[in-house]
Amino acid sequence: MSEWVRRVSAAAAVGALGVSLAACGQPDDKAPLPGEQTPKLAMLRLATTDSITSLDPAGRYDVGSRTVQANLYQTLLTILPDKPTPVPDAADCQFDSPTTYTCSLKDHLTFPNGHELTSSDVKFSFDRLLRLKTPGGAAPLFASVKSVSTPDELTAVFNLKSPDARLPYLLTTTAASIVDEQAYPASKLLDTEAVGSGPYQLAAYKPGTEVTLTKFSGYRGPRAAQNDGVTIVQMKDSAALYQAVTTGKADLAFHGFGPSLLDKLRKSDKVQVAETNSAEIRFFAFQMKSLLSRNPAVRRAVAQLIDRQAIAKKAYGDHVSPLYSVVPPGFGGQVDAFRTEFKQPSKAAAAAILKQANIAVPVPLTVGWTPTQYETGAKAEVLELKRQLEASGLFRVTLRSAEWPQYQVATKAGAYDLFQGGWVPDFPDADDYLAPFVAADGAFAANGYRSAAATKLLQQQRTEQNGLKRDDLIAQLQGVIAADAPVIPSWQGRLALVASNDLQNVKTAVDPLSFLYLSGLHR
Numbered sequence: 001m002s003e004w005v006r007r008v009s010a011a012a013a014v015g016a017l018g019v020s021l022a023a024c025g026q027p028d029d030k031a032p033l034p035g036e037q038t039p040k041l042a043m044l045r046l047a048t049t050d051s052i053t054s055l056d057p058a059g060r061y062d063v064g065s066r067t068v069q070a071n072l073y074q075t076l077l078t079i080l081p082d083k084p085t086p087v088p089d090a091a092d093c094q095f096d097s098p099t100t101y102t103c104s105l106k107d108h109l110t111f112p113n114g115h116e117l118t119s120s121d122v123k124f125s126f127d128r129l130l131r132l133k134t135p136g137g138a139a140p141l142f143a144s145v146k147s148v149s150t151p152d153e154l155t156a157v158f159n160l161k162s163p164d165a166r167l168p169y170l171l172t173t174t175a176a177s178i179v180d181e182q183a184y185p186a187s188k189l190l191d192t193e194a195v196g197s198g199p200y201q202l203a204a205y206k207p208g209t210e211v212t213l214t215k216f217s218g219y220r221g222p223r224a225a226q227n228d229g230v231t232i233v234q235m236k237d238s239a240a241l242y243q244a245v246t247t248g249k250a251d252l253a254f255h256g257f258g259p260s261l262l263d264k265l266r267k268s269d270k271v272q273v274a275e276t277n278s279a280e281i282r283f284f285a286f287q288m289k290s291l292l293s294r295n296p297a298v299r300r301a302v303a304q305l306i307d308r309q310a311i312a313k314k315a316y317g318d319h320v321s322p323l324y325s326v327v328p329p330g331f332g333g334q335v336d337a338f339r340t341e342f343k344q345p346s347k348a349a350a351a352a353i354l355k356q357a358n359i360a361v362p363v364p365l366t367v368g369w370t371p372t373q374y375e376t377g378a379k380a381e382v383l384e385l386k387r388q389l390e391a392s393g394l395f396r397v398t399l400r401s402a403e404w405p406q407y408q409v410a411t412k413a414g415a416y417d418l419f420q421g422g423w424v425p426d427f428p429d430a431d432d433y434l435a436p437f438v439a440a441d442g443a444f445a446a447n448g449y450r451s452a453a454a455t456k457l458l459q460q461q462r463t464e465q466n467g468l469k470r471d472d473l474i475a476q477l478q479g480v481i482a483a484d485a486p487v488i489p490s491w492q493g494r495l496a497l498v499a500s501n502d503l504q505n506v507k508t509a510v511d512p513l514s515f516l517y518l519s520g521l522h523r
Contacts, residue, residue, distance in 0.1 A: 042228045044503075044521060047235050047244040049256030052211065055194040055202070056184075057177035058129045061138040061426065063255070066174045067515040068211055068232065073177030073196030074221055076103050076122070076156075077168055079428055081508040084332060085467075086168045089221045090117070090178060090197070091156070093171070095465055098163035103171075105154040110218050111180045112201040119150040124181035126158075134189065138175030141426055163463035165470055169429040174515075199225040199519040209234060213518070226505075226522040245498050246270055252499035252506065254516060258376070259319045262496055271498050274507035277321060278514055280493035281328055281433070282374070282422045284367070284385070286486055288448030289414030292365070297357030299485040302365075302418065304342045304350040305392050306385065312491055315380035320491040325478045326437060328492040330512065331430040332467070333474025337482035338489060347392045354394060362396040365389065368416030369399065370407040381490070382420060412446040421487075428513060430474045434458060437487050438477070449486035 050064030057069050076093055077086035086093075091103040109117035126148050133139045144164040149157045158167065170176060183195040194202040199221075200213035214229035235241045238256045245253035246268065257265070266273050284302075286293035293299065308322035324336035342349070354361055369382040382399055389395040402410050411419045421444065425432035436443040438454045454477060461473035481487065495514060499506045505520040 042523065044227055044230045044251045044518070045249070046230055046232045046516070046518070047241050047250035047253040048232065049235050049237065049241055050254075051208075051234065052232075054189065055205075055211075056189045056191070057125075057174050057179065058132045058137060058139075059134050059189050060136040061175060062136070063514045066513070067518075068194075068213070069174040069177055069196075070198075070511070070515055071200045071213055071230070071518050072194050072198050072202060073174065073179070074109075074117075074198045074219070075172055075174070075176045075178065076105075077171045078222065079169075079172050079511075080222060084330060084428075086172050087222065089172075089223070093168065098463065098465060099160040101158040101160065101167055103156045103158070105156065106220055107154070109197055109220060111183075111195050111197050112216050112218065113180065113183065113195055115180050115182055115195075117178060117180075117197050118153040119156040120153070121178055121181050122156040123148040123150050124184075124186070125177065125179050128179070128184065128186055129175065131187065132189065138173065138426060141170050141173065141175055163465070165462055165464055166427070166429050166431050170427050173427045175426075199223050200229065203229065223517060223519045225519040227518075230518045230521075245500075248500070251503055252497060252509075252521070254495075254497050254510075255514070257496060257498070259317050262319065263317070265498050270501070272501050272503070272506060274497045274499065274510070275494050276507055276510050277328065277330060277512065278493040278495040279328070279428070279512040280422065280424045280514065281323055281326070282320075282381075282420070282490045282493075283323075283326065284418050284488045284490060285411075285421050285437075285444060285447050286418055286449075287411060287414050287416055288486070290366075290417040292363065293417045295357065295359065296484060297353050297359055298363060298365075299488075300342075301350040301353045301359075301363075301394060302389065303338060303482075303485040303488050304353060305345055305347065305388055305394070306488055306490070307345040307388055308490060310388065311381055311384050314384050316377045316491070320377075320493055323489040323492045326481055326487060326489050327430045327433045327474070327478055331428070331433070333430050333461075333471035333478075335475045335478050337475075337478035340479070341482040345388075347394070350392060350394055361394045362390075363394060364398070365395050366398045366400060366415075366417045368407065368411060368419035369401050370404055370420065371401055373404040373407070374420065374422055378420060424514065431458075431462060434461075434474070434477055434481075437481065444487070447486065449484070451480060451484060451486075454480045454484070 052064045053060045053062055054065045074090045076091040078089040091105045093103040096102050129139050144160050146161045147159045180195040184190050199219045201216045203214040204212040210233045212231045215225040241253050241256045242261050244250035286299050288294050312320050312322050324339040327334045369378055386397040389397050438458045457473055457477040461470050464470040495510050497510050502523050504522050508520055509516050
């Protein structure tokens with residue numbers, strides 16, 4: 001599951017999947033006539049610094065693997081560019097009751113090996129995911145699923161332990177990929193092949209070097225490939241990535257550019273740079289083991305002073321976007337709760353908050369940060385925060401840093417009053433930004449924030465079937481978090497995809513969860 005902004009370095013051990021041949025003796029209408037040259041396939045090359053740890057959707061759930069899986073496999077539902085709610089991919093789905101979700105598969109779905117895709121494959125895929133429970137995998141996302149039943153070959157019914165309005169969004173993730181039950185072992189991961197019904201099929205793989213995907217003409221869904229295939233080439237660093245895309249060795253490049261290289265690419269007439277907001281967020285969280293942080297006036301005063309625009313500009317050169325809620329824009333129910341609660345940064349308003357609580361100033365505040373995990377901007381960000389707080393005359397800030405393993409221990413132990421954090425969600429729904437801070441088993445539950453009002457709203461939005469009412473509950477929950485200020489959102493990341501000038505649909509290829517859908521790309 002998500003760590004505090006994962007960093008993946010392992011490479012997968014994956015083999016080649018043979019491409020099926022035409023039946024002997026059958027004429028091929030597309031075959032070139034004698035003397036003609038064979039048409040050149042419109043293959044694209046993608047360069048990336050992402051590593052691939054698993055082609056099996058029941059394996060590890062990391063960004064590099066998701067880019068490959070999202071293009072190899074089909075899911076029951078999907079989310080299309082600029083459409084934030086799930087739409088049919090392999091099936092039409094609906095809630096028949098709060099704990100019964102029925103998916104009706106399209107007729108005549110097949111895998112590249114010729115096997116039919118039926119409800120039995122759907123059941124097998126989810127049973128297998130939940131049985132394997134791969135460490136670092138996505139099985140916990142489907143904890144609410146009690147069973148999957150198959151009344152007929154084209155119907156799969158998800159029977160839930162309790163109502164879960166998140167399920168349609170969960171079914172769009174690569175964790176919900178449908179695999180061929182005749183090709184995948186039930187009790188272990190498949191390391192040498194990949195058989196899905198997505199826009200592409202696996203054609204070749206060189207471990208740690210490249211993966212080649214070719215168009216699967218039998219795919220039936222909204223993401224049909226507009227190119228003949230893509231070779232994904234793994235690069236060692238940003239310099240190699242830059243060279244590949246600027247010299248024409250790659251048609252597009254993704255993940256690994258720093259701000260300086262991106263600035264150079266923006267000014268280049270050789271490439272286009274498509275940017276969009278990512279799902280990654282950064283924030284500062286209070287540790288409630290600190291007596292200082294338990295005081296809501298201290299938390300609210302810090303929230304009243306923070307200038308996000310200055311942080312985005314001075315620490316990141318405006319390569320990130322200021323964030324005013326723990327839920328970033330683009331997700332259902334999102335509201336700029338901190339902007340509503342605290343308006344503009346104000347020394348006078350912050351001083352009034354502390355004065356009303358009889359807190360003497362300057363307040364001593366220890367702020368923790370980590371240098372490697374959050375890259376070069378992390379230090380500049382905490383220095384700018386320190387400058388802002390101390391410039392008000394209301395706080396005296398001490399900065400303390402630790403490398404990632406020690407930092408995780410120190411934050412939980414209460415070594416800092418306030419600490420720097422980051423988050424990338426597992427699925428495209430507001431719940432995965434709220435639960436980490438509110439739920440008792442959330443990723444940041446160790447910071448000690450507990451609120452009966454927030455917990456109640458979290459549970460209500462998870463069970464609410466009416467979309468508009470659920471969005472309202474999500475908005476209310478963001479308001480509670482802003483008023484309590486146990487965490488202060490800082491910024492939302494941006495994703496940049498660099499491509500040759502003649503490539504079309506570049507921006508729509510980027511998924512906010514930091515992977516790529518390649519099928520819409522064409523010249």
